[in-house]
Amino acid sequence: MGIQIREILEDKYFKGYSVLAGEGGLDREVQAVALFDAPDGYLWFKGKELILSTGYLFKDNYDYFKDVIIYLHKKGSAGMGIKKDRYLKEIPHEIIEICDELSFPLINIPYDEAWIDVINAVNSIAINSFISRVIDKPSTQSTITPKDLKMKIRDIINKLSIEIKKPITLTDVTTTKSYTYPPTFEHKLDMDFVEGLDKYDFDFTKETVCDKLKIQRITPSDSDKCPWIKIPIKLRGRLVTKIIIWESNEKIDYYDLLAIRIATALLAEIYEQLYIYQNFEGKYYDDLIKAAINGELDNFEKVGELLGSIEKSRVNLENSFIVTCIKKEEGKVYFTSKREEIYKSVLSILQHDKNIFGIVDDNNIIILTEIEGQDNQIKKMKLDYVKVLEKLRETIGECECRIGIGTAVPDILSAKRSYVEALKALEVGKYIYEDRDIIAFEDLGPFGFLRLENIQRRDFGSNFDKITPLLKHDNSKEMLETLKIFLESESNFNVASNKLFLHTNTVRYRISKIQELCDIDLNDPVERLKTEITLKFLELIK
Structure with missing residues (x-):
């Protein structure tokens, strides 16, 4: 997220500043502001700093002044700001020449300027410049959909990658789907994105970059593997996304870290909006699902009415569906009292764009799964529901649940049939499969005819x-x-x-x-x- 010296000088705060030499280097990138008033202080600059000095060290030693300029140029420093009127009065001609030759900007700082004010002004310009490039103008749309929000997430990742000149991978923890910018970048690591775990088949060191945001740097011992920055994004205490910034051979700089922190805050806000949307959406699906399983839907106009102000459903309601019933058989905790926790645990496993569910009463959750002619659909659903049961038990504590799965019906209007089959799987299945918690209607065979x-x-x-x-x-x-x-x-x-x-x-x-x-x-x-x-x-x- 560097800022050019030219941009700094164009800001109204710096109108009293002037370029003494090295005007050809005004496009040099500034990544930080540092003070220099110790004889050997320049030895610890890393590059891209705008260096501030009173000039005291140079007043009787122009050769030293020249050596410092040459050293800082080789190190990649952005330029030097100096209070000419404090000790030097005039800049020696040979210093002017070397700065011009190297295109190393030398800038006059007004006598009365406080260092902290200069540093804060440069930092503000850098941050505001980044924010203006990342945040678009307010949308004129009357409604913002989850698709819009997800596109905004990718847009922020793209712009951040461009700003800090590093490839970035974003992984949604709930779906384990990843997005990388630039798309041509490929990493060859088997990343473990489980919260709190760093498991790799090689030795590495871990360093905290920002404790508050839990930003860490992972550095493989093998020099052939590039280090990366790992940034978790949590929503209401739950990990939702991890960002990986691939550092290659150059570590992120000070302003890069500021940009990362700003982008992380923006992304967290967008994920909050997504959460609110999905939670709001879920209340409408409660009503939709109740109507579907009670056989109250006889046309798609009624479906549209029940969707209310939800502009676009996550699933295609005209496709085939399978209905699943999760029934709580024992336990004092009611599903309706743990709505938020259940949304998190169930939706973290099931594919968002293929499932909608509602909590229809204290003891029953109904899930409608969209299918499109996939083979072994029931088998795959059972594997998913094993994880769902585990998550539910973790989430709501001592509570015994069982799951019944119906067969496919042509559309949501026929959902009642699949629902009745899911109930039959639960009711009959517990007698013929005593040890199973997940039973499909197709498992019953001829027993499915019993009442x-x-x-x-x-x-x-x-x-x-x-x-x-x-x-x-x-x-x-x-x-x-x-x-x-x-x-x-x-x-x-x-x-x-x-x-x-x-x-x-x-x-x-x-x-x-x-x-x-x-x-x-x-x-x-x-x-x-x-x-x-x-x-x-x-x-x-x-």
Whole structure:
């Protein structure tokens, strides 16, 4: 974010300043302002400084003055400001010549100017110049969409990269998608962007550049790898983005760091706007989803009405959808009381532009996932929901949740069917897949035709009556467990006895007794299947 000496002198604050020599170097870049009034002080300048001096060190030693000018030129310093009227009165002709020859600006500073005022003025010009280049004129649009905000984020990254002359990579932590400017720049590092972790397959050192903003420099021990600056952006205590500035062979300068801090503040403000938009948007989706799962949507005009002032939905509501239901079964925490935390945890995993969700009551979250003919969609969704469950448990503490997934429907108007299937997956699935927290309707197979209310009303009549004698037996618990394990062991007595830790003859005796009591033939495949189904829903029948 350097500023040219010419720009400094054009500012109204510096109207009383004059160029004594080296006018050909007014385009030199200033990255900082430094004081010089110690004999060997010039040895510690790094380059691109505008150096301020009273001239005391040079009043009787013009050769020393010349040597310093030559040294600073070689070091890459921007120029020197000197109070000519304090000690020198006149600048020696040979100094004028060497400054002109090297195009090294020598500037006269008025006698009464305080150093701090000069430094503050130069810093203000640099900062204001950067801000004016980064911040566009206020938009005339009546509404700003998330797309506009995301484009603004990229625009700031592009301009910052140009200003500090360094490639920059921005990575969205929630989606793990990265954007690099300039696009031609490629890094070959496998970056771990997890908050608080720096894991690389090489040795490195870590240095804090700005403690307040947690800006750090990572320097690989291998000189073939360039160092980089890592800048986290947090929103309400949660990491949302990481910026990586690739330093190459030259470290960032003072004004570069100021530019980075300003850009970081601007980006944090934009992410706050995105958050507010998405949180506002979510309230509308609550109503939309409730209408969809209740079958109240019969045309897309109603969908538009429910979207209200939301100009553009994140998903294409005319595409195919799968409905997922997350149900809280136990726990004192209600979903509606943890809305913000749930938005963060769920949306940090699910793809933003393919999912919309709403909290429809204290115990149920409904998610509509847009699909476009992708194979193995349910399998992929299950993998995502494993992470969602983990995040929910971290976020809302002691709370048991289960997930049911419906099948695809042609559009949002048909969402009720997929919702009913998701509920069926939850209701029936917990009996046939006791150990699963995530069940899809397609997992149920023929069990998907069952209706639990019919089982509870015993509409299946005598189909379940055969098991009744076992429920009345003195050792019903042992007998039922033996039957269950025997059937799960594919009617193999040896396998069942090993699982039950019983002698084979004991298992044979119990199975014989069960067949006698219940009047069933477990060698008959149909009878065996009927018995297995009965055992799946035994608790419900009881």
